[in-house]
Amino acid sequence: MRFTWQNTATAPMKVKTLLAQHGVTRSLLKKVKFHGGAILVNEQPVLAIHMLTGGETVTMVTPDEVGNDFLGVSDLPINILYEDRDYLIVNKPAGVASVPAHRLPDNTLANRVKGYYRAQGYANEVVHITTRLDRDTSGIVLFAKHHFAHSIIDHQLKAHAMRKMYLAVVSGQLTADHGWLDQPIARDPESFIKRTVAPDGRPSLTEYWVVKRLKTMTVVRVRLHSGRTHQIRVHFAAAGHPLIGDDLYGGPKHPAIDRQALHCMQLQFYDPFIEQDLTTFAPLTPDLVRLIESDT
Template identity: 85%
Template sequence: MKFTWHNDSSTPMKVKTLLAAHGVTRSLLKKVKFHGGAILVDEVPVLAIHMLTGGETVTMVTPDEVGNDHLGVSTLPINVLYEDRDYLIVNKPAGVASVPAHALPDTTLANRVKGYYQAQGYDNEVVHITTRLDRDTSGIVLFAKHHFAHSIIDHQLKAHAMRKMYLAVVSGVITADHGWFDGPIGRAPDSFIKRMVTPDGKPSLTEYWVVKRLADKTVVRVRLHSGRTHQIRVHFAHAGHPLFGDELYGGPLHAGIERQALHCMQLQFFDPFIEQPLTTFAPLPEDLVALIEN
């Protein structure tokens, strides 16, 4: 793959300095150098320490990424919400794990994406999953289609520059139209899976807005300002409003939904390859629609 920039600066700088300013990491530069890539200045091969003086065209050629043989291939379909050269955005159904784990069959979303890449005949077959959802949470999952795109997203995640919005149906009626939960989250002492608000947990911040109040439930729009395991589920349960269908955290069951009522409905991030924000929406699944309407 080729990525090209024009050097508009008249201040002398090394090629690697310009590349770093555009998000190219040291690890990616090593792959370019040692695994068949190239750096060109005005179409002439150079080293990363080559000095630029202004007005040059700099091109980085990255090597093809061979798929990981340890990740199995699934031919089960995926629901593609958006795709271009650099990113693949998928609407994950509830009940499908994001990535393989112990005792899980090779039918996770990552396995399905690898099968999709092979069916499309893509040169890059490495599956770079950049956002994940719990198995029983539905909605948007973002995949980077190459190492460079993955490093861009990692940087945005660390800087909390990515905007992820969820829709949840919680038990009880929340009176405030807008609010925050900032309780630190850590592991529950009696469970490997369960989390809880605890003084020695990691800082966690959740923001919510009430969308609709019903007799025994509230529909809320939620934004994560940190990315802890089960964060939305833990914070609402701690506040006395566990999600419908969330057996792990004491949510109401037998309400017509067989999993936690949580859906990642919107994702927004700045895409430097198209030089503009990219926003994607995932429609509500039928079980959540039925829960709200009923």
């Protein structure tokens, strides 16, 4: 793959400095150097320490990313919300794990995406999953289609620049139209899977807005300002309003839904390859619609 920039700086700088300004990491530069890539200035090969003086066209050619056999291939379909050269955004159904685990080794979203890449004949077969959802949470999952795109998203995640919005249905009535849940989250010492609010946990911040108050539950729009495992589920359970259907955290059962009532409905991030914000929406699932309509 080729990525090209125009050097508009007037002061001298090394090629690697310009590349770093555009999000190219040291690890990616090593792959370019040692695995069949190239750095070109005005279409002539150079080293990363080559000195630029201004006005040059700088191109980075990355090698193909050959998939490995550790991730199996699934031919099951995926629901694509958006795709271009650099990113693939998928609407994950509830009941499908994001990545393989011991119990679900070959039927995950990652396996399906690899199968899709292979069916499309893409040169890059490495599956870079950049956002994940719990198995029984539905909605948007973002895949980077190459190492460079993945490193761009990693940087945005660390800077909390990505905007992820969820819709959840919690038990009981929330009185505030807008609120913050600011409690540290740690592993539950009595469970390998479960998390809990704990003084020695990692800082965790959840923001919510009430969308609709129902008879026995509340529909909320939620934004994560940190990315802890089960964060939304843990915070609302600790606040006395566990999600409907969330057995792990004490949420009440409901005949309309057999999972936690949680859906990732919007994802927004800056895409430097097209030089604009990219916003994607995932429609509500039928079970969430049924749940909301059942309590109006």
